[in-house]
Amino acid sequence: MNGTADRMDEMKDDARLDGMKDEALLVAGQAVSLRSLVADRLRLAIITGRFRPGQQLRERELCELTGVSRPSLREALRQLEAEGLIATAPHRGPVVAALNVEEVGQLYALRQVLESFAAREFARLRRPADIAALKAAVKRLDEVEKAGTPLEMLEIGTAFYGAIATGSGNPYLAQTLGALHNRIALIRFISLHRRARIAQSFAALRALSEAIIAGDETLADRLCTELLEAVGATARAVVEAGYRLPGSADDAGLAA
Amino acid sequence: MNGTADRMDEMKDDARLDGMKDEALLVAGQAVSLRSLVADRLRLAIITGRFRPGQQLRERELCELTGVSRPSLREALRQLEAEGLIATAPHRGPVVAALNVEEVGQLYALRQVLESFAAREFARLRRPADIAALKAAVKRLDEVEKAGTPLEMLEIGTAFYGAIATGSGNPYLAQTLGALHNRIALIRFISLHRRARIAQSFAALRALSEAIIAGDETLADRLCTELLEAVGATARAVVEAGYRLPGSADDAGLAA
DNA sequence: GATCGTTTTTTTGTCTTACAAATTTACAAA
DNA sequence: TTTGTAAATTTGTAAGACAAAAAAACGATC
Structure with missing residues (x-):
C-alpha cells in the first residue's frame, strides 16, 4: 500500500548462531x-466518506x-x-472518483x-502465522457482531480480508486487493448499515475461514466466490440508491 | 494506464435519430x-531497459x-x-524496481x-469490435513470426494481450493487467531473444485466440493458464540469469 | 425574457529559487 | 584496517510567481 519496497542485501553463507530474523533488525525504509x-490522510478521508464521491477537491x-x-x-x-x-x-x-452501477459490478x-x-x-499454504492472524480476525468478528458500530465492523472486515490477502503469500496479489478494497471501502461502509445482510456475511466469513484452516482449497474457493456474489449484489444496490444510507434522507448524496 | 478517467454526464431518455455514439464526440480529457x-517517457525508458533494474535515478x-x-x-x-x-x-x-525470482513467480x-x-x-462476451481487434493482432503475429526483431515481437505481443484484456469488457481488469505487464515488460523483452520459445508461444497464442473466437470459455481459460505456466518458467529463468540475454556477456547486468 | 458573446475571476499547471535534513563520500587520525 | 569527523551531494519541503485554461459573472442583442 505504501509504495516503498526496500530490500537488504542478503547475507549468504553466513553461519548464524542466533535465531533472530534479519527483518527484526531493519529500521530504515519506514517512509515517513x-x-x-x-496521501494517507486524504485516502482515509475519501474511503470514510469525508469527501463524497464526485466532490471536487481544490488544491488550495x-x-x-x-x-x-x-x-x-x-x-x-x-x-x-x-x-x-x-x-x-x-x-x-481532482475529483473524488464516483462509481456507477456497472463499474461497481x-x-x-x-x-x-x-x-x-x-x-x-x-488454504494450500496454511502458514502458521497467517492462520493465527485469520483466527484472531474471526475472534474479533464474534466480538463485534452483536454490538458494533458500522465503522468497527468495516475495520474488522478489512482486517479479515487483509488476513486472507496476506495468507495467499503473494504480496502483489495482496497489494492489488488492498487498492481494490480502498476503492470500494465507502460502499462497503454503507452496506454495513443493512443489519440483515451482516449476519449472513459474517456466517459466510466464518465458513470461509474454517475451509481455509482445514486446507480445503476447492471449498475455500467456492465459498469465497459465493460470498462475493452476495456482497457484490448489495454493493450494486447501494450505488443504485445514490450512496445513501437505507432509510435515511441524506441529501448530501445528491453531490454524487 | 494513463490514470485519468473522465466521464461525461449521460443523456437519459434522449431520443436519438442518428447512430453515432457519444464517445465519438468526446474531445476533452486527453490528459496531455x-x-x-x-511519466510516459520514464515508463518507456524503464520498460525497454534504458534504465536497468536496480539503477539509481537522480532527480537532477x-x-x-x-x-x-x-x-x-x-x-x-x-x-x-x-x-x-x-x-x-x-x-x-528512486530506484528502478528489481525483481528476484520469487517475485517474478x-x-x-x-x-x-x-x-x-x-x-x-x-470468450463469453465475444463483442464484435474486440473480436476484430483480436484477429488483427493474430494477423500481425503471423507477419512478424518469421522475420521480426524482439522489439517488434514485444510490441505485437503486448497488443495481443491488450486485446484480450480489453475483450474482457472489464476496464479495471484491463488496467490491472496493463500495469502488471509494465512491470514484467523488460523480462518479456529479454525472453523474446530465445527464438526456440517463440514458436511455441506464438502457436499457443493462436490456439487461445481461436478458442476465444469460438466462444469456448473453458478451453480459453485452460489454454491461457497453460500458456502462462510456460512463459512464467521462461521469465524466472531470465531473472535467474541476471536479466542477461542468453549467450551474451552483458556486464551491465551486474547492476541488478 | 432568453440566448449569445465578452470580460473577469478563479483555479490549475509549471517553473524558479531557496533552504533544511539526511545520506553518502572523502579524508584524516588512531 | 578501522574509526571518527567533515565536506559534498541529494532529497524533502516550502514559497513565490506567472501563464493558461476553465468557470462564473456580466452585459448586449434578438
Missing part, C-alpha cells in the same frame, strides 16, 4: 515522508486542511490518482476472482 | 499534461534528460512509484489468474 502522510483547500505546501500536496494527489481514488481532468483539478467481478484465488492459495 | 508525458539527471522542472518530474515519479516501476527510499531517491501467478479470467470473459 510528509507526502505519504498527506487541501493545502489549508493538511497544512502542507502545494508541491507536497500535488505529489500525494498523483499517488491517489494512480490508486484510482481520484480522477484528474486537465485544468479542472466490474470491480466486484475482479475482486471475486482475486479474493477467491487468495483464499485458495491460503 | 507535462507530467503525464514525463532526470530533469536534464526530460527538460522539465523538479516539481513536474517528482509528480511523475510518484505515479511510477504507485505503478510499482520504481521504489523510493527516504532520502535516497508471484507476479506471473497473479497474471495467470487475471489473464485467464480475461480470456474466459472474452
Whole structure:
C-alpha cells in the first residue's frame, strides 16, 4: 500500500548462531515522508466518506486542511490518482472518483476472482502465522457482531480480508486487493448499515475461514466466490440508491 | 494506464435519430499534461531497459534528460512509484524496481489468474469490435513470426494481450493487467531473444485466440493458464540469469 | 425574457529559487 | 584496517510567481 519496497542485501553463507530474523533488525525504509502522510490522510478521508464521491477537491483547500505546501500536496494527489481514488481532468483539478452501477459490478467481478484465488492459495499454504492472524480476525468478528458500530465492523472486515490477502503469500496479489478494497471501502461502509445482510456475511466469513484452516482449497474457493456474489449484489444496490444510507434522507448524496 | 478517467454526464431518455455514439464526440480529457508525458517517457525508458533494474535515478539527471522542472518530474515519479516501476527510499531517491525470482513467480501467478479470467470473459462476451481487434493482432503475429526483431515481437505481443484484456469488457481488469505487464515488460523483452520459445508461444497464442473466437470459455481459460505456466518458467529463468540475454556477456547486468 | 458573446475571476499547471535534513563520500587520525 | 569527523551531494519541503485554461459573472442583442 505504501509504495516503498526496500530490500537488504542478503547475507549468504553466513553461519548464524542466533535465531533472530534479519527483518527484526531493519529500521530504515519506514517512509515517513510528509507526502505519504498527506496521501494517507486524504485516502482515509475519501474511503470514510469525508469527501463524497464526485466532490471536487481544490488544491488550495487541501493545502489549508493538511497544512502542507502545494508541491507536497500535488505529489500525494498523483499517488491517489494512480490508486484510482481520484480522477484528474486537465485544468479542472481532482475529483473524488464516483462509481456507477456497472463499474461497481466490474470491480466486484475482479475482486471475486482475486479474493477467491487468495483464499485458495491460503488454504494450500496454511502458514502458521497467517492462520493465527485469520483466527484472531474471526475472534474479533464474534466480538463485534452483536454490538458494533458500522465503522468497527468495516475495520474488522478489512482486517479479515487483509488476513486472507496476506495468507495467499503473494504480496502483489495482496497489494492489488488492498487498492481494490480502498476503492470500494465507502460502499462497503454503507452496506454495513443493512443489519440483515451482516449476519449472513459474517456466517459466510466464518465458513470461509474454517475451509481455509482445514486446507480445503476447492471449498475455500467456492465459498469465497459465493460470498462475493452476495456482497457484490448489495454493493450494486447501494450505488443504485445514490450512496445513501437505507432509510435515511441524506441529501448530501445528491453531490454524487 | 494513463490514470485519468473522465466521464461525461449521460443523456437519459434522449431520443436519438442518428447512430453515432457519444464517445465519438468526446474531445476533452486527453490528459496531455507535462507530467503525464514525463511519466510516459520514464515508463518507456524503464520498460525497454534504458534504465536497468536496480539503477539509481537522480532527480537532477532526470530533469536534464526530460527538460522539465523538479516539481513536474517528482509528480511523475510518484505515479511510477504507485505503478510499482520504481521504489523510493527516504532520502535516497528512486530506484528502478528489481525483481528476484520469487517475485517474478508471484507476479506471473497473479497474471495467470487475471489473464485467464480475461480470456474466459472474452470468450463469453465475444463483442464484435474486440473480436476484430483480436484477429488483427493474430494477423500481425503471423507477419512478424518469421522475420521480426524482439522489439517488434514485444510490441505485437503486448497488443495481443491488450486485446484480450480489453475483450474482457472489464476496464479495471484491463488496467490491472496493463500495469502488471509494465512491470514484467523488460523480462518479456529479454525472453523474446530465445527464438526456440517463440514458436511455441506464438502457436499457443493462436490456439487461445481461436478458442476465444469460438466462444469456448473453458478451453480459453485452460489454454491461457497453460500458456502462462510456460512463459512464467521462461521469465524466472531470465531473472535467474541476471536479466542477461542468453549467450551474451552483458556486464551491465551486474547492476541488478 | 432568453440566448449569445465578452470580460473577469478563479483555479490549475509549471517553473524558479531557496533552504533544511539526511545520506553518502572523502579524508584524516588512531 | 578501522574509526571518527567533515565536506559534498541529494532529497524533502516550502514559497513565490506567472501563464493558461476553465468557470462564473456580466452585459448586449434578438
